[in-house]
Amino acid sequence: MCMAQYERVFSTTRLPGMECDELVHLGAYETHHIAVLRKGSWFALDMFHKSGAVLRPYEIEEQLERIIEMADGLKPSVTESRIAALTAGDRTFWAEARRNHFGHGINHYSLSVIESALFCLVLDESTPENSTEEAYLNMHGTGADRWFDKSFTLIVYGNGKAGMNVEHSWADAPVVGHLWEHMCVGEAVEGCYTSAGRCVQRSREYSRTTPLPKPNHLQWSLNDAKAKAVIDQAYTSAQELISDLHLAQLCFDEFGKGLMKQFNVSPDGFLQQALQLTFYKIHKKSCLTYESAMTRTYQLGRTETVRPATAASGVFVKSMSDSAKTNKERLQLMKAACAAHVGRYRDAMSGRGVDRHLFALYVVSQGLGVESQFLKDALSEPWRLSTSQQPQKQTNIWEPQGRHQHLVCSGGGFGPVTDDGYGVSYMVAGEDLCFFHVSSKRSCSETDSVKFGEVLFESLREIREMFYDATSTEDE
Numbered sequence: 001m002c003m004a005q006y007e008r009v010f011s012t013t014r015l016p017g018m019e020c021d022e023l024v025h026l027g028a029y030e031t032h033h034i035a036v037l038r039k040g041s042w043f044a045l046d047m048f049h050k051s052g053a054v055l056r057p058y059e060i061e062e063q064l065e066r067i068i069e070m071a072d073g074l075k076p077s078v079t080e081s082r083i084a085a086l087t088a089g090d091r092t093f094w095a096e097a098r099r100n101h102f103g104h105g106i107n108h109y110s111l112s113v114i115e116s117a118l119f120c121l122v123l124d125e126s127t128p129e130n131s132t133e134e135a136y137l138n139m140h141g142t143g144a145d146r147w148f149d150k151s152f153t154l155i156v157y158g159n160g161k162a163g164m165n166v167e168h169s170w171a172d173a174p175v176v177g178h179l180w181e182h183m184c185v186g187e188a189v190e191g192c193y194t195s196a197g198r199c200v201q202r203s204r205e206y207s208r209t210t211p212l213p214k215p216n217h218l219q220w221s222l223n224d225a226k227a228k229a230v231i232d233q234a235y236t237s238a239q240e241l242i243s244d245l246h247l248a249q250l251c252f253d254e255f256g257k258g259l260m261k262q263f264n265v266s267p268d269g270f271l272q273q274a275l276q277l278t279f280y281k282i283h284k285k286s287c288l289t290y291e292s293a294m295t296r297t298y299q300l301g302r303t304e305t306v307r308p309a310t311a312a313s314g315v316f317v318k319s320m321s322d323s324a325k326t327n328k329e330r331l332q333l334m335k336a337a338c339a340a341h342v343g344r345y346r347d348a349m350s351g352r353g354v355d356r357h358l359f360a361l362y363v364v365s366q367g368l369g370v371e372s373q374f375l376k377d378a379l380s381e382p383w384r385l386s387t388s389q390q391p392q393k394q395t396n397i398w399e400p401q402g403r404h405q406h407l408v409c410s411g412g413g414f415g416p417v418t419d420d421g422y423g424v425s426y427m428v429a430g431e432d433l434c435f436f437h438v439s440s441k442r443s444c445s446e447t448d449s450v451k452f453g454e455v456l457f458e459s460l461r462e463i464r465e466m467f468y469d470a471t472s473t474e475d476e
Contacts, residue, residue: 002296005171009179012151012170013115016095023169026116035117037145038071040081044113044216057192058199059212067215079222079231082144088238101227110218120153127159135249135413138163143238172303178394185398185407245415248449250436252457255464258431263467267428268389269338272308273316275424277459279385280317287384293348304353312340331470384421392429401430413437420444422452
């Protein structure tokens with residue numbers, strides 16, 4: 001399996017361009033700091049001693065406490081506190097602002113410190129009370145307190161909860177999920193904190209003889225009226241995007257992998273049929289559906305499209321509202337739909353997909369100056385239902401179905417890719433547990449993330465009852 005994406009986890013930033021962005025990655029010895037945001041002020045925190053040794057956890061804790069104390073005594077201007085909003089919107093607008101207002105002097109220096117950082121850390125004062133509120137904050141915050149260009153921004157909230165905001169161009173979700181799992185589960189299993197929540201100082205760790213250097217508070221010169229106007233415009237645009245997002249983070253704990261195994265179908269195929277049924281019940285029709293499949297068995301492979309809305313799936317979905325069909329027949333139709341889905345998934349993972357091939361043909365046609373209406377039409381069809389399954393366990397340091405069940409995470413989500421569609425991320429988290437992240441746009445009167453979640457749960461229950469009835473009839 002190709003591991004190239006892991007090379008870009010740290011020290012990677014997406015830089016805006018007038019026509020095309022550039023993904024910049026620094027080598028392991030080129031950068032040694034993280035960028036920290038607290039109360040609108042940015043800081044650079046070196047993660048290494050002069051000897052080259054990495055700071056111990058308790059030393060990082062000490063430095064972060066210093067940053068909190070420093071930030072509490074600062075009063076950044078509104079413009080300074082909103083700089084990150086430039087990374088939230090139109091890329092050409094950001095490229096122009098970067099060239100005009102961050103191309104030299106102290107602004108250039110401070111920006112380069114953020115862009116060259118290992119990653120960004122936000123010490124957020126917010127205290128999300130539920131998973132959906134936390135999902136909103138992870139995805140966008142205020143629009144001005146996440147550096148959306150960075151490979152990832154780690155966010156720690158005032159109530160101790162934590163999350164991540166991830167830029168997508170450098171890697172795919174399983175890589176980020178692996179990082180998150182290793183970090184969160186690892187420290188929980190190893191017992192890295194005292195009962196008071198402080199970092200444990202191991203007896204084998206040396207005692208420092210010299211004090212740690214003071215974190216560097218980044219300065220800005222943004223008094224120019226044009227710079228203020230540009231940042232204000234970026235912030236306003238970010239607020240518009242935020243206000244249009246409708247998000248629901250859902251936990252379904254009535255059944256999970258256990259029942260799906262009884263069906264003798266793949267869990268992914270099972271949930272895709274539930275999603276197809278849900279969309280059909282709400283909109284009275286099927287739609288072009290996207291699901292990503294990894295192609296990392298090939299060098300530098302990323303993803304291919306599965307296209308779960310198969311003919312077999314359509315037949316099953318319609319059978320659920322066809323009174324002439326028995327549950328036995330519906331069960332067989334669902335198994336056929338799941339089998340078709342598995343076949344497409346295997347084809348996609350094995351380089352036998354359709355969409356990347358069509359895209360390659362389109363790129364070649366553009367290079368040759370050949371117009372192809374077929375390719376234009378094929379690649380412009382809207383994905384009203386964009387879906388992705390997240391893996392639950394990628395390390396061997398824990399037992400999510402056993403003594404570490406309390407460490408199970410709901411995973412992450414993403415926004416809709418069309419104005420009238422849904423973004424659905426899902427995870428089969430256990431024998432009796434599934435998580436769903438559903439997103440849509442408030443500006444669309446046809447979509448509603450909460451309603452989609454409610455109907456999805458109804459669909460899951462209907463499929464379960466159909467299965468129980470069909471199998472009980474077989475036993476008689």
